[in-house]
Amino acid sequence: MLKDRYRILVYVSVVLLGLLIFALPAEAGIVPGGNNPSSQFGGVYRRPLNNNPPSLxxxxxxxxxxxxxxNQLFDGLVQFDSHLNPVPAIAGFWEASVDGLTWTFYLRKDAKFHNGRGITADDFVYSLSRILQPETRSPVAEFFQYIKGAEEVMAGKTSRVEGLKALDPYTLQITLEEPYTPFLSIxxxxxAKVVPRExxxxxxxxxxxxxxxxxxxxxxxxxxxxxxxLQAYEKYYEGRPFLDQVVFKIGKQDVENLDEFLRGNLEEAAVPSMKREEINRNPRYRSYLHLRKPTLxxxxxxxxxxxAPFTNPKVRQAFNYAINMEEIIREIRKGGxxxxxxxxPPGMPGYNPNLQAYYYNPKRARxxxxxxxxxxxxxxxxxxxxFATHEKSARAELEAYRQYLADIGVRVEIHQAPNWKTFKKMLQAGQPSMFRLAWYADIPDPDNFFFPLLYSQSKTNRTFYHNPQVDQFMEEARRETDYLRRVQLxxxxxxxVVNDAPWISQHHKVFEFLYQPYVRGVEINSLGAPYIPMKKIWLERPKDQQARRGEKDIR
Known part of the structure; x- marks a missing residue:
């Protein structure tokens, strides 16, 4: 009898974060069709990917x-729905103790790895333990440090995580050291996907x-x-996806990808900022699906x-006042x-519309x-x-920075790294004095902006910002279960952070893509393109598409 427990399903994010209140509405909504009886199986979906991933x-x-x-190759215990609520994946349902310390997940018995072996609770014990082990060098280990015994594993004292237990082949228990509000979203x-040890x-x-x-x-x-x-997995526990294949085309940037899309060589393309006005006005684009949604x-x-000179907060503040950000977004990014x-970003719990921020004031900058x-x-x-991106607007933006800073007597030289891998190594080594960088949320929780970007010990704190008071507040907010108190923290x-000015905040991206008119089932959430579930997409006429391209299925 679970008199001291409550069952947590979709509504958990409402209890923990109030996400339904803050969920961002889609401007174009979801293209219907994921479970439509008329959905068609087959076809190859070609999707652009601007750079090689460092690792899969x-x-x-x-x-x-x-x-x-x-996100297309692996599954975990839970997954996000279109409103960013955690919903079942390999875990069919779960329970949590009232104090939020003990979580019990009941696994599906029909989930299999791509090598054909069934997935068990031991696989999750292995996969989550592996993230914490020093030899893995996981950049996200800190997200899982609240699991009981995690710190000992991270310190190399033991390989066994005390808080991870397989109670039986299909029951996983995770025990935390203390309440950790965003845990289920993490x-x-x-x-947090499961991997086969062998x-x-x-x-x-x-x-x-x-x-x-x-x-x-x-x-x-x-x-x-x-x-x-990628190839459709025929034994997938939710049923095989509609598409036969997903092919990620690597290396081209947004303007080049748009050209490929218009030639019929891609099923989707991001709307480049330099092309936004043309796309909105030119009738040739009206036959395509045009989807927009604010992202985290x-x-x-x-x-x-x-x-130096950025060890001095007054220099950092001066640079912030020197930039006319409104003009950059309006004239270069074309308001997109x-x-x-x-x-x-707007829509994130804790967002403060009354934040006292910087504004264009060159006199104050001087x-x-x-x-x-x-x-x-x-x-x-x-x-x-x-900077590293080959997006044309990026160089134009940085040229604007150079000019604004020249107006207050600062000389700037702009450099472009040859690729993301090289740029990442430079950032890790602390080589650039200034750099253009983007952060995409992994989960719909403010902790996912503050901790990775601003916690003094975070591996992705590229500015090397360090404020002990901010660190303390972050740790307190992670434990806080009172929603309003957490928002205030x-x-x-x-x-x-704004007062310390570790960076210049530029913009929050709006997901804006064009899709071929035969694409159906696209489901967008506020985490943007990386979290689009390709398993729900289908092509209205896949056989015609394959015949037109003459491509063969790869088995």
Whole structure:
């Protein structure tokens, strides 16, 4: 008798975060068809991917390119629905103790890995333990540190996680050291997917490029810088997906991908900011499906807070006041993004519309520079500003930064890294003084912005920002179960961060894509493109499409 427990299903996110109140509505909604009786099986879906993923191993991924593929190859205990509620995946249902410390998951008995072996609770014990083990070098280990015994494993003292237990082959129990409000959402992350131990051990480092998962699509091949090919998994526990294949076309940027889309070589394409006005006005685009939705995203211009002159907060504040962000978003991004004021995007619990943020004030910028010891920019070194994307608007944005900063006496040199992999290594080494970087939320929780980007010990804190008071507030907010108190903690934190100015907040991205008119079943949530479930998409006339291209199925 579970008199001291309550069963948690879809409504858990309402209890923990109030997500239904804050859920972002889609401007174009969902294209119907996922479970429509008229849905058709077959066809190849070609999807652009701007860069090669560094890895397809869930435990080691930390970027949108990897997440976009990993979410189709692997499944976990839970998954997000279109409103970002955690709903069943391999766990058919679950229970949590009233104190929020003990979680019990009851697994489906028909879920299998792509090698044909059935999935058990021991596989989840292995997969979650592996994230915490130092040799895995997982960039997301900190998300799971509240599991009982996790810190000992992370410190290399033991390999056994006390809080992970397989009670029987289909019952998993997870015990936490203390309440952790976003825990269930974290289990829906791309990193929390289950992996088969025998394949990880057999393949070693090659598992990152030859993954074996349990999701709706299985891995076929990866041609570096060209494509990643996935095949429908016939034994998927929800039933095989509608599409025969998903092919990720790698390496081209948004404008090039749009050209390929218009030639009929892709089923979808992002709307480049430079093309937004043309797409909205030109009748040639009206036959395509045009979907828009605000996302939980932040693009920022980071400062290396360990590197002079950005060790001085007045310099960082001066740079913030020097930039006319409204004009950049209006004239360069053509209004397709939301001007960012702080850390959290609109729609995220804790978002503060009354945040005291920076605004364009070059007079104040010059004053702060003088107070920092650099009157009219005298004595400042030439600032190196780095970026990696080949998106055309990015260089135009940074040229605008260069000009605005020149107006207050700052000299800036813009540099482009050859690819994301190189850029990431530079950021990890703390080489750039300034850099253009984006963050896409993994879960619909404010912790997923503050902790990865601003916690002093986070591996993805690229600015090397360190404020002990902010660290303390983050840890308190993770434990806080009172919703309103938690929101207030994040609002207090955000104002402290804005005052410290570890970066310049630029914009929050709006998901905006064109789809071919025969594409059906697209389901978009506020996490954007990486979390679109390809298993729900179908093509209205897949046989005609295959005949037109003359492509063959890959088995």
């Amino acid at each position: 191993d869930p435990a080691r991924t930390a970027d949108i390119y990897a997440y976009t593929v990993v 289990l829906a992350m791309a990193n 394949e990880v051990e057999r393949l070693g480092e090659r598992f990152a490029s030859q993954p074996v998962g349990s999701g709706p699509f299985r891995f076929v091949r990866w041609d570096q810088n060209e494509q990643i090919v 995203h932040l693009l920022y211009i980071g400062f290396n807070n360990r590197k 993004s939301v001007v960012a004021k702080g850390v959290l 004053q702060l520079l003088a107070e920092a010891g650099y009157p009219n920019g005298e004595g400042l070194p030439v600032i190196d500003l780095w 994040y609002r207090t934190m955000e104002q402290l």
